Amino acid sequence: MTEAYYGEHTAAMQEHLLVCLDCRANLARLEDLLGSVQRYIVPEPDTAFEERIWARLSDRLPGTRRWNPLLFRPLVFAPALAGVLVLAISFGLLLIHRSHGTPGISPQAQARVLFDTLSEHLDRSELLLVEVANAKPGPDALKSARETARDLADENRLLRLASNRAGDVSRGALLDDLERILLSVANESGSFSPDDLSALQKRIDEQGLLFKVRITDDDLRREERKL
């Protein structure tokens, strides 16, 4: 009967109800009874109902922490939430920083090191160029300068590549000019003939190399200070 009331009856039960008066009458009574129950309206609890119930229950719960309801008011809750977010972001950043370990070398720091090393290199190159420019022909001409020239040529190559990589084309070009002179001195295995020496001195003079080296060195020091 209950199944029939809820519409879950089978086809056979439906046929039986059509022919059996008793059963139809019982179903009608059941419908009346259950229908009357549905008509009762469930009352809505008042606003303090939940608090009252929770207050009664929370005392009985073992070890439960009581939250001050004031904490959940927007004026208190919003700044607290913001604080928690800030802490979470900071912690995240710290974790990222830790995972990367030491920070890398910044482009500015790289430029400072390049300028400092380049300035020192140009100082030493200037001394060598002065020595070449004033050398007198003879069997020992520039003999002592060769080792220095070799060292400077190797250093020059690294600095030229670094300058070009940093986009400093003009200094890269100066270092290229300088490198040719350094290599000429470094690779001279015997003595410079008077003609060779004079030609080398002429090349330094015609390119204005000594002047360019001095000016570039001054510029570098100024730029290094700015950095």
Place this chain on the structure above:
Amino acid sequence: MMKTCLLTLGLSAPLLARDVSAWFPNWNSPESFTREFQTRPREARNEDRDYQRGLNALDSRRWDRAIEFFQVVADRKGTDADAALYWKAYAQSRAANREDALSTIGELRNLYPSSSWLSDAQALDLEVRAQAGSPANPAADADEEIKLIAINSLLQSDPSAAYPALQKVLAGNSSVKVKEKALFVLTQNSTPEARKLLGTIAANSSNPDLQMRAIRYVGMMGSDDARKELEGLYSRSNDERVKRAILQSFMRSGSRTFLLNTAKAEKNPELRAEAIRQLALSGGQDELWQLYGSSNSTEDKSAILKSMFLSQNTARLGELARTEKDPQLRLTAIKSLGLIRDNNSSDTLVSIYKSDSNPEVKSAVLNALFLQQNGKALVDIARSEKNPQLKEKAVQKMSLVHSKEVTDYMLEVLK
């Protein structure tokens, strides 16, 4: 027969060997050297001329012309043929003919396996290959300079592969020069590993020269981390050289707080004086003034006065030259003023001379004006001074000063 032998020897010596001193052990005079070279045969002189033309073409960046001249010299297979091949490859690389450049380098290797240009040719080879995007292999090169070029090239394309090779050079038995170059290459790499290794080398005292260089580079990083790192190293180290290098690094980075604190608290008086000096060089005039006021040490105050000269602080020196109670410090201030040659310091000195009655102070001012080579002020003082001893001293000082006023005054006195 003897004459023929000598003549042949004289003509062929410069051609056969570049090291002519082996042929002429007693060759001392440049004149005889020049004479001997003038006897070179025409072919050698032509080679020289073409070689020089090639170099001149390189200097004026006429790569095609340079290649032609060097080809001619290389074809003659004379003494400069290996050099000519190097320069030809160089010109080809600059003209962006990379394949030709590599082929010329190969020719140089094959034809002249013991040439002194081979090492430079190898460096050029690496450079050309790097421009073409070909990865370098540092392990393949035995020459450490070449290895560095390879590492440098690899750092741009594959830092993780280059880093262990660089670490190996820095930790190995290479010369300090090579290691210093390796350190430079390291700083041009932006990875955290490079930065960490730089810090490790700065703290490692087993190679003092390299350590100094690393400390200098750490100072150039310009970050708070780097400053803290150096501060920590300063407090841990017992090496005065390391401490001095750190103070210099702080000067270069313009971080005056640490210098001021060191100048106040360092126990070693020499390091304290160094901190004062570096503070002055970094432009910390206010800090020096503050330090002068708070210091009780005459030694430190004297160091500060000398440092004020380094920073050309005429105003503060003038103030101390007038008001300092300690006579010795006052004289030091006057002397420091004399080392600054400008109108302010001259005016201050003259005014002190006029207002002060102490002969010792007046004498110090005369000396300071002499240091400034201030002939006019000395002449003015000599004219107005009543004290014969001080007048004599002013004349003595001006006799060592070259100026028109002094000459005129001397002539006037002689008349």
